[in-house]
Amino acid sequence: MTLYQLKPAFQALLNPVMIGLYKRRVTPNHITLTAMALCFITGAVLILFPQPVLFVLLPVTLIARMALNALDGMLARKYNQTSRPGAILNEIGDVLSDIALYLPFILLPYSNVSLGIIMLFCAVMTEFCGVLAQTLNGVRSYAGPLGKSDRALAFGIWGLALFVWPQLMQWNNAVWGVAVILLLWTIVNRCRSALGEEG
Numbered sequence: 001m002t003l004y005q006l007k008p009a010f011q012a013l014l015n016p017v018m019i020g021l022y023k024r025r026v027t028p029n030h031i032t033l034t035a036m037a038l039c040f041i042t043g044a045v046l047i048l049f050p051q052p053v054l055f056v057l058l059p060v061t062l063i064a065r066m067a068l069n070a071l072d073g074m075l076a077r078k079y080n081q082t083s084r085p086g087a088i089l090n091e092i093g094d095v096l097s098d099i100a101l102y103l104p105f106i107l108l109p110y111s112n113v114s115l116g117i118i119m120l121f122c123a124v125m126t127e128f129c130g131v132l133a134q135t136l137n138g139v140r141s142y143a144g145p146l147g148k149s150d151r152a153l154a155f156g157i158w159g160l161a162l163f164v165w166p167q168l169m170q171w172n173n174a175v176w177g178v179a180v181i182l183l184l185w186t187i188v189n190r191c192r193s194a195l196g197e198e199g
Contacts, residue, residue, distance in 0.1 A: 010070055014067060014070055014071055017071060018074045018075055018078065021075065022078075026075070027075070027081060028075045028086055028090075029085070029086050029089060031068050031071050031072040032069075032089050032093050035072070035093065035097065036093045038061055039061060039097035042057050043103060044100075046107075047104050050104055050108055052108065052166040052169060053163055053166070055162045056159065057159075058156055058159030058160070059157070059160045062101065062155070062156040066149065066152055072090065091131060095127050098120075098123050101155070102119070102120060102155060108162070108169055109169050109172075110170050110173065111169075111173065112176070115176045115177065115180070118176075119183065122180055122183035126146070126147065126183055126186045126190060129186075129187050129191050130142060130143075132194050133190055133191075135194075136195075137194065141190040141194065143193050144189065145185055145186060146179065146182035146186045158175055
């Protein structure tokens with residue numbers, strides 16, 4: 001069970017917004033670029049000012065990003081605006097946005113830089129393996145337990161927790177360690193999907 005399975009209900013809530021955007025001639029690529037810009041700006045602020053109080057920006061940005069990511073896909077499918085450049089932009093944008101949003105955690109006190117980088121590398125690999133499954137069997141793998149949406153929830157909650165209780169920073173490395181384990185599990189499940197096995 002991953003948050004991705006709740007996507008249809010989330011999309012139903014966004015349907016009126018999608019219709020409004022289409023009427024204003026907003027394209028899926030416009031939305032993808034907006035989501036990327038939002039993530040880069042938030043990441044830059046947190047890198048320049050790595051203070052726990054500012055990590056309240058993370059859950060706000062992640063919620064907005066999830067909505068924007070859903071909207072670009074909805075627009076593309078509903079109004080036949082899918083394209084190969086758009087697919088490339090979407091995949092690259094997801095990876096770069098993840099790095100921009102999660103890299104600032106490494107700069108917080110009590111964070112082991114090497115462990116944080118390993119975590120980021122594993123996050124990138126989950127997306128690579130998801131696309132690999134699509135390349136091999138035609139179906140993009142969203143297997144968990146720590147896919148993109150699940151990461152957004154987990155790190156959004158952790159960012160909010162650090163904002164409310166900054167002393168929790170002493171547990172940063174424990175969180176990164178658990179994240180690495182779950183990400184490796186996700187990688188294995190997505191590779192199994194690529195091989196046509198149950199994950």
